[in-house]
Amino acid sequence: MTMPLKTVFYNIERAIKEYRKFSQRNLxxxxxxxxxxxxxxxxxxxxxxxxxxxxxxxxxxxxxxxxTRMVEGMVRKGLLTKDEDPSDRRKARLTVTSxxxxxxxxxxxxxxxxxxxxxxGITDEEIGLLVQLLQKIVRNIIQP
Amino acid sequence: MTMPLKTVFYNIERAIKEYRKFSQRNLxxxxxxxxxxxxxxxxxxxxxxxxxxxxxxxxxxxxxxxxTRMVEGMVRKGLLTKDEDPSDRRKARLTVTSxxxxxxxxxxxxxxxxxxxxxxGITDEEIGLLVQLLQKIVRNIIQP
DNA sequence: TGTGTTTTATTGATATATCAATTATATTTG
DNA sequence: CAAATATAATTGATATATCAATAAAACACA
Numbered sequence: 001m002t003m004p005l006k007t008v009f010y011n012i013e014r015a016i017k018e019y020r021k022f023s024q025r026n027l028x029x030x031x032x033x034x035x036x037x038x039x040x041x042x043x044x045x046x047x048x049x050x051x052x053x054x055x056x057x058x059x060x061x062x063x064x065x066x067x068t069r070m071v072e073g074m075v076r077k078g079l080l081t082k083d084e085d086p087s088d089r090r091k092a093r094l095t096v097t098s099x100x101x102x103x104x105x106x107x108x109x110x111x112x113x114x115x116x117x118x119x120x121g122i123t124d125e126e127i128g129l130l131v132q133l134l135q136k137i138v139r140n141i142i143q144p
Numbered sequence: 145m146t147m148p149l150k151t152v153f154y155n156i157e158r159a160i161k162e163y164r165k166f167s168q169r170n171l172x173x174x175x176x177x178x179x180x181x182x183x184x185x186x187x188x189x190x191x192x193x194x195x196x197x198x199x200x201x202x203x204x205x206x207x208x209x210x211x212t213r214m215v216e217g218m219v220r221k222g223l224l225t226k227d228e229d230p231s232d233r234r235k236a237r238l239t240v241t242s243x244x245x246x247x248x249x250x251x252x253x254x255x256x257x258x259x260x261x262x263x264x265g266i267t268d269e270e271i272g273l274l275v276q277l278l279q280k281i282v283r284n285i286i287q288p
Numbered sequence: 289t290g291t292g293t294t295t296t297a298t299t300g301a302t303a304t305a306t307c308a309a310t311t312a313t314a315t316t317t318g
Numbered sequence: 319c320a321a322a323t324a325t326a327a328t329t330g331a332t333a334t335a336t337c338a339a340t341a342a343a344a345c346a347c348a
Contacts, residue, residue: 007259008271009163015278016156017205022285035333054296061161066335068298073333090296090343115151118285122277127152130277133270134159141166141262179303198326210305212328217303234313234326 012134023114030106037062038074039111042104045080045096052091079103156278167258175251181206182218183255186248189224189240196235223247 023036034042040060044051051059057067071094074080079100085091096104119127167180178186184204188195195203201211215238218224223244229235240248263271 008263008275009160009259011275011278012156012160012163014205015281016153016160018282018285019153019156037334052296061158062334063336064297065299065337069334088296088344092297115153118281119152120284122280126273126277129270130274131152131155133266133274134155136266137159137262138162140264141162181304196326206304207306208327209307209329212326213304229326232314232326236327 019114019118022118023111026110026114027107030110031103033077034079034103034107037070038079039104039107041070041074042079042096042100043108043111045094046101046104049095051094052085053094054091056094074100163258163262166262167255170254170258171251174254175247177221178223178247178251181214182223183248183251185214185218186223186240186244187252187255189238190245190248193239195238196229197238198235200238218244 020036027034027036027039037060041056044056044059053067053071054064056062056071057064060067062070071080071082071092075082078097081095081097083093083095085093122130164180171178171180171183181204185200188200188203197211197215198208200206200215201208204211206214215224215226215236219226222241225239225241227237227239229237266274
């Protein structure tokens with residue numbers, strides 16, 4: 001078999017893993033106690049406070065079980081509170097605490113800078129093409 | 145903050161996660177007992193039997209601890225054996241068993257087909273560009 | 289209305305990821 | 319050579335991922 005480690009998929013995996021490490025390193029400089037995914041959750045809930053765990057899981061590409069445990073951890077850290085949604089008692093209503101809000105404010109510039117640095121020297125056109133190709137791959141393989 | 149979930153990085157992550165799921169689904173059709181990463185390890189060791197755990201970890205983008213435990217699992221399943229490397233007793237010498245070899249043979253066509261299906265309708269030129277852009281991102285962010 | 293189906297979230301089991309500390313061996317270099 | 323340093327692998331602690339099974343609530347509709 002041809003070496004799988006030089007394929008396009010290897011490069012895709014490599015890029016996203018390096019980007020996650022890079023992002024985490026930079027987050028740690030201003031905020032030791034938060035992960036990249038936790039930052040994403042805070043960000044989504046800040047913009048869209050009505051999101052359920054299920055919706056967060058879909059947005060972040062996790063499954064329900066993983067999201068349950070991530071939220072659990074964030075509640076434990078005091079970043080979120082969790083209540084029953086009065087309109088649908090199956091759902092949880094998650095709220096960003098003032099601590100969560102402060103953390104989010106402190107890391108937002110870091111996140112924006114991360115993206116900028118990572119994409120330095122790449123034109124908008126190239127980014128568009130990159131996204132287009134990735135979406136084509138996804139369309140080729142998603143389940144019918 | 146602008147929505148992080150529509151960025152290029154979201155699309156990169158999405159593509160690799162979908163590809164891993166797709167690959168695993170197809171592997172499971174012929175071989176229930178193996179994961180994508182285990183298949184990669186068998187493949188590398190088959191081509192390059194002298195690879196140490198450290199080298200495997202680097203190739204597969206894992207850390208040493210993760211590799212120790214993956215190898216442990218594969219030895220438990222009878223896919224590999226593990227001995228001391230006589231020339232450097234810190235290292236382990238991993239050997240693909242006949243069972244591991246049979247498994248590898250049965251999944252090789254699946255792996256090749258996975259790549260083909262995922263890249264259908266994408267030209268070599270586009271693939272080259274995709275890889276080039278991903279490598280540029282990596283160069284932008286790797287630690288000095 | 290009530291029965292079956294779907295949705296949301298949780299839990300348990302197991303595998304994997306990550307970081308720090310440790311052990312054993314090899315290598316470097318003063 | 320001996321001491322310091324580097325490397326390979328392991329272990330423990332903790333976080334996450336994944337799958338299957340379950341519970342509770344909501345929904346569909348005959």
